[in-house]
Amino acid sequence: QQIQWFPGHMAKTIREIGEQMKLVDFSLEIVDARAPQSTQNPQIMDMISVKPVFLVLNKIDLADPKQVAKFVSKNKNQFAGILTTDAKTGVLSKDFLRQLKVNPIFAKLSEKNAAANLKALVTGTPNVGKSTFINHLAGKNIARTANTPGVTHFLYWIRTRYNLIFLDTPGLLWPKFDDQEVGTKIGILGGIKDTLLASDDLALWLISFLQKNYPTAIATKYKIGHFPLDNPVAALMSITSQLGMRQDFESASQRLINDFRAGKLGRISLDFYGDDYLED
Ligand code: G4P
DSSP: OOOOOOOHHHHHHHHHHHHHGGGOSEEEEEEETTSTTTTSOTTTHHHHTTSOEEEEEEOGGGSOHHHHHHHHHHHGGGSSEEEEOOTTSTTHHHHHHHHHHTOHHHHHHHHHTTTSOEEEEEEEOTTSSHHHHHHHHHOSSOOEETTSSSOOSSOEEEEOSSSEEEEEOOOOOOSOOSSHHHHHHHHHTTOSOGGGSOHHHHHHHHHHHHHHHOTTHHHHHHTOSSOOTTOHHHHHHHHHHHTTOTTOHHHHHHHHHHHHHTTTTOSOOSSOOOGGGGOO
């Protein structure tokens, strides 16, 4: 089925981002490191590219390091920089700032604005960890100051503890997924309300994906001896019975997805690049 989700305020938010670009020095596009391509918003790239864009691969602790390395090596020229963060653990702030400071494009921006705070637009699809990321850099007493400068309804200026000011945006999706698999991945990563999606569809996709690319993950986690590698439906039935959920495939599906989201199946990337990915 088509996954579509685009509340009215999204269009207005995007318009406001366009209007505010002249006020920021650069953008931070936060993505989920497990799907750094699929969680990029194709709708705003042209708009935000008028200033340097740094791609921030958050939840790096949950991603497959090999796949992250492949993505970075292939895409590094598309961005002013690709940075990695784990916003959940407190070690984030210093490491993120260190990565930013050694970046030549950022260094140039700092030099030019030596006397002032740099302003960054912060975007991201829902659930990539954007709020966690901002909270870490802003500290406990996060002050959302609307409307200065320029009147915005959906964007908020946030002062951080460092000489950075963020322009925060609501979690953004786009009206239609050209590639349905992108919608499925965002769903599995928690970017679309679970109630809008059929969890067993997501689970069956995830099972097929894992069987192909991480063939021991499910068997290890759910202690299934004879795992039907070529049959996702049979695999879901095995997981369901192993979890003691009888015929409740819906609950078993949700459990599998939650376990995946929390990293309980290991460090797994959904944007998965084969061995030939590095060759152009
Ligand atoms: P959003 O603003 O982009 O929508 O995302 P938000 O910060 O609300 O984060 C979504 C979930 O991702 C939260 O988990 C958050 O703790 C978790 N998270 C954020 N950054 C990271 C990271 O770098 N690594 C890991 N492992 N998790 C991260 P939650 O289950 O919704 O809440 P809770 O478990 O923190 O209570």
